[in-house]
Each structure stands twice: as structure tokens, then as C-alpha cells.
């Protein structure tokens with residue numbers, strides 16, 4: 001029996017905008033087990049990001065319980081939540097969110113700065129290792145504006161890996177990228193998952209979701225369907241099959 | 251929490267935004283620098299006026315005939331004839347708080363020697379006058395009692411007169427000059443004294459026995475002023491009262507009638523000019539205060555804008571594990587670093603400005619520790635507060651709200 005990393009019971013999230021109350025999440029029950037690679041899918045506005053933000057302890061639910069690694073998040077104070085984000089979670093944003101004018105290496109080091117157990121030598125080594133994992137070791141001294149979108153997203157992935165989290169949460173991590181780059185990122189995620197990382201990945205793209213083990217489909221703040229992916233895509237294979245870049249004729 | 255890490259984070263953050271850091275420091279530099287500069291110039295001019303007034307004489311007190319003011323109207327006193335040599339004699343006999351006394355009569359005219367001539371003032375005085383007014387002899391001697399009694403045609407000349415009618419080649423002592431047609435033998439030369447606090451040349455004068463000036467030049471029997479020295483600075487007020495009592499009884503003035511003379515002291519002049527220069531220091535201080543305020547508003551602005559700009563950064567830092575205190579500490583450390591560096595540059599800048607200004611204005615260069623400390627504290631407090639306050643607001647947000655902040 002695999003360990004349950006995430007367990008969510010009757011989770012609700014309301015937003016109040018003026019007089020109107022938006023029920024972003026109505027009643028969510030779900031589990032993510034160790035080694036899982038789950039796609040959270042659904043149409044725009046269905047509550048995917050809201051869900052992921054709560055899972056990432058960046059936001060608080062209105063109601064319901066959320067257990068991370070067996071610990072009830074409702075009982076945590078702000079400081080403890082920060083510590084959990086620092087040691088157990090890796091979050092990847094659609095818009096990368098790298099610190100500008102800061103080298104790739106320093107961006108990756110960032111989470112470790114807030115962990116006083118990690119000394120500066122170890123911090124540097126772990127950040128370099130994370131950059132190697134995403135294939136950007138040779139670009140460690142580049143600033144974000146000297147990197148392509150895909151490379152920036154790789155740096156963001158390295159940053160989410162560097163603290164060796166129990167789960168990686170990615171919100172539309174391929175949303176801003178072209179097909180080939182998206183597949184390359186998925187190749188990276190598949191590799192991480194093969195190495196045992198648990199991943200929850202928000203996407204609204206069917207073909208991206210097929211790289212994962214399981215799909216959870218949201219609709220209007222509820223889980224509509226939950227299924228295992230039967231014919232799972234292999235990113236390495238698909239990249240090889242992509243047509244070689246040619247000049248586009250009009 | 252790890253202060254070494256937070257300090258590194260703060261330094262990196264400052265490094266990434268050098269321009270903003272420089273702008274913030276500029277506010278501090280201008281604030282601190284102007285306060286130090288202004289106050290030091292104000293204090294310098296105050297002390298210079300005080301020292302110049304004290305150079306005018308030693309605990310000097312002077313009495314003049316007539317009241318200079320009647321019903322708020324300034325009256326000329328040149329026609330008043332109330333003071334006489336009898337008053338001087340009475341003071342010399344009765345006053346206990348006076349160490350030196352000299353009558354003074356003066357007139358202006360042309361000093362002539364050969365084909366050179368120079369317009370100057372001649373003062374009829376006695377030998378004590380030099381000490382009262384802090385004049386020193388460079389050469390020669392002062393008048394003797396005998397010379398005063400016999401209305402001798404002798405004189406002592408100031409440096410400006412020497413320059414203009416003797417030049418550098420001739421030794422003035424023993425020479426004879428003519429003043430308003432009367433030949434005067436030069437028996438002494440005064441040391442140079444320079445300008446007084448009001449810019450008057452204190453070397454442009456001739457001293458002669460008061461008897462000679464009174465009779466030969468002016469043909470009068472009264473005197474125009476009495477100069478005296480109080481025995482000490484503290485006895486100056488007592489000396490004034492004493493002079494008033496003695497002269498009133500000399501003049502047989504009844505109780506209730508106004509004085510027909512007026513007594514002033516150097517100490518009064520010092521306090522008068524000190525209050526004038528205090529006002530100036532306050533004015534400069536106000537200007538400095540405004541600069542401090544402007545500098546402070548500058549710091550405040552940049553800090554506010556930068557936190558709004560940096561709310562996203564704050565959200566990101568929180569999302570990777572920074573807690574509210576970490577964020578606050580980072581911003582505090584940034585503000586403290588800026589304040590210290592800006593403050594030190596500001597202090598150096600202020601000292602440089604005041605050193606230059608006091609040099610140009612030939613004032614004493616005074617380092618005012620209080621101004622330095624005060625302006626530094628004010629600027630640092632502004633910098634730290636406005637670095638901390640908006641950061642605290644941002645650090646209280648949910649991480650996701652901070653990240654999404656536009």
C-alpha cells in the first residue's frame with residue numbers, strides 16, 4: 001500500500017467579490033498517493049488553480065480538511081505553513097515567477113536560503129544538482145531575461161526540486177510553451193516521476209494530460225471524473241516522432 | 251530564522267536594484283548633508299560674531315551723552331553736552347567695578363604728510379584706552395600723563411593710516427603729520443586689528459591725547475563718550491549700574507527723571523548679536539529641516555513604490571518558504587544598510603559642504619555632533635519605518651494574493 005501524500009475531504013473555497021459569492025470549489029474529495037502523477041484538468045474557471053493553490057498552502061480553504069503527509073493544515077500557523085512550503089512542497093507557476101536580474105543558480109537556491117539547516121556550500125551544490133537535472137547546468141550564471149521561456153520554466157522546475165519536496169505542484173507549467181518545448185518539459189516530469197517524485201499537474205490540454213498516470217477532471221468546482229490513463233504517452237518517443245523543423249511556406 | 255542568510259538576501263536584493271538603492275540613499279544624503287551643513291554654517295557665523303565682538307574690547311562699557319531714543323525716535327547724540335571730564339574723574343574716584351577709564355572725543359579730518367593725504371578719524375583718549383579697546387602697540391609708546399596735561403601735539407597711528415601716508419619705506423615713529431592743519435608728532439604705531447564684526451576697518455584711526463583733540467581740534471569743554479573696562483565679565487552689569495548711579499548724582503538728576511546719558515556694555519552687544527545670529531541659525535535650521543523633510547519624503551516614496559513593485563517578489567519568497575518575519579527582516583536589513591551607507595555619505599557630504607562654505611566665508615569650521623546625530627537618526631528612522639511599514643502589509647497577505655498583486 002502506497003503512502004497517501006495528499007488527502008482532501010469536503011473542501012470548499014468561496015470568493016467574495018462585492019455582493020457576489022463565487023463558489024470556486026464546492027465539495028472536493030480526493031487523494032494523491034506517493035509516486036502518483038496526476039493531471040488536474042477542466043475547463044477555464046473550473047477551479048483547478050484554486051485547488052492547486054490550496055494544496056500548495058498558498059491559500060486557505062473556506063471549509064473542509066486538507067491533510068498533507070498526514071498533517072492537518074488547518075492546525076498550522078503562518079510560520080509552520082511557510083516551513084511546510086519550504087521543506088515539503090515544490091510549486092511551479094505558469095508564469096515561471098523567477099526573480100528578475102538574478103542568476104538561474106541564485107533563483108534555484110532561493111528556497112534553501114529560508115532553510116537555516118542548509119549551509120551555503122550545500123546550498124550551492126544542491127542548486128547546481130537541480131540545474132543538472134533539468135539540463136541547464138551550463139546556464140547557471142544566466143539571468144532570466146537571457147533564457148528562453150522553456151529554459152525559464154526549467155529553472156522554475158529546478159527551484160521546485162531543490163528542497164526535495166514530497167510533492168511537486170505545477171500550474172499549467174507548459175501553458176506558455178510551444179508543442180516541442182512542452183513535450184520536453186513533460187519528458188522531464190516523466191523522468192522525475194519515474195525516479196519516484198509525486199506530481200500534481202494542472203492542465204487544460206488533453207494531450208498534455210495523457211503524459212500522466214491519472215486524470216482528475218474538474219467542473220464548476222466539483223470533480224466530474226477521475227480515471228487512470230490507459231494509453232499513456234511517452235514524451236521521449238513523441239519528441240522523436242515530431243516533424244523536423246522546416247521553414248513554413250504560405 | 252537565519253540572520254546571515256537574510257542579510258545575504260537583503261544585499262542581493264539591493265544589488266539587483268542599484269538605481270533604486272542609490273535614489274533612496276540620495277534622499278538620506280541630501281537630508282543629513284543639508285542639516286549638518288546649514289547648522290554648522292549658522293553656528294560658525296554665530297561664534298565668529300561673538301569672537302569679533304569680544305575682540306572689540308575687554309569687558310568694555312561705554313557711556314554716551316543724551317538718550318539715543320526718545321519716545322521711540324532715535325535721536326542724534328552729537329549735540330548733547332552732558333558728559334564732562336568731571337564725570338570721568340568722579341568715576342575714577344568712586345567706581346569699584348571699573349578697572350580702566352578713558353574719555354573719548356573724536357572728529358574726522360584729513361591726515362596729511364608731504365604729498366600724501368588720507369581721510370580718517372582722530373580719537374582723543376588717554377593711555378588706558380588701548381587696553382580697553384584691545385589695541386596693542388607695534389612700535390613706539392603711548393602718551394604720558396605729562397603730554398595729556400600739556401595738550402601735546404603727539405599721536406599714535408593705526409596701520410591703515412601708516413599704509414596710506416607713510417608707505418613701507420619710512421618708519422612713522424618720530425615723523426610729523428598734519429591733521430586739520432595741526433602738526434602732530436607720531437610717537438607710536440598700533441598693531442593691525444583687522445575688520446570688526448560689522449566690516450569696519452579698526453586700523454583706520456589716529457589716537458591723540460583727549461585734551462589736545464578737545465581743545466585744539468574741537469574747541470569744546472565736554473566729552474563725547476566715556477570708555478571703561480569692568481573688572482571682570484561677571485561684574486559688567488554691576489559696573490553699568492554703578493556708572494549710572496555715579497553720573498546721575500554728578501548731574502544732580504532727581505529720582506524719576508530720565509538719564510541724560512546712556513550706558514552700554516560689550517556684553518549687551520554680544521547678546522544682541524548672538525540673538526541675531528541665533529535667528530539666522532534658526533532660519534538655516536528651518537531650511538535644513540525642509541531639506542530633511544524633502545529627503546524623507548523621497549525615501550518614503552521610493553520605499554512605498556518599491557514595496558508595491560516588490561509585492562510579487564514578496565509573494566514568491568513566501569511561496570518558497572519565507573515567513574512574514576523573514577520578509578520583514580529582509581526589508582528592515584535593506585533599509586538599515588541604506589540608512590547607514592546613506593547616512594555616512596551624508597555626514598561626509600555635509601562636513602565637506604560646511605568645510606568649504608566656512609572656508610569661503612572665513613568662518614570657524616564647527617562640527618556639530620548633535621546635528622549629525624539628529625539628522626542621521628531622523629533619516630534612518632524615516633528609511634526604516636517606510637521600508638518596514640509597507641513590507642509588513644505585503645507580508646501579511648496570503649502568498650497567492652501577493653504573487654497575483656498587480
Ligand SMILES: Nc1ncnc2c1ncn2[C@@H]1O[C@H](COP(=O)(O)OP(=O)(O)OP(=O)(O)O)[C@@H](O)[C@H]1O
Pocket residue numbers: 015016017022023024042043044045046047048049050051204
Ligand atoms: N482571487 C479571486 N477572487 C475572486 N474570484 C476568484 C479568485 N480566484 C479565482 N476566482 C474565481 O474562482 C473560479 C475558479 O478559478 P480558477 O483560477 O481556479 O480557475 P482555473 O480552473 O484555474 O481556470 P483557468 O484554466 O482559466 O486557469 C473562477 O470563477 C474565478 O473567477
Ligand SMILES: [Mg+2]
Pocket residue numbers: 048049050
Ligand atoms: Mg488556472
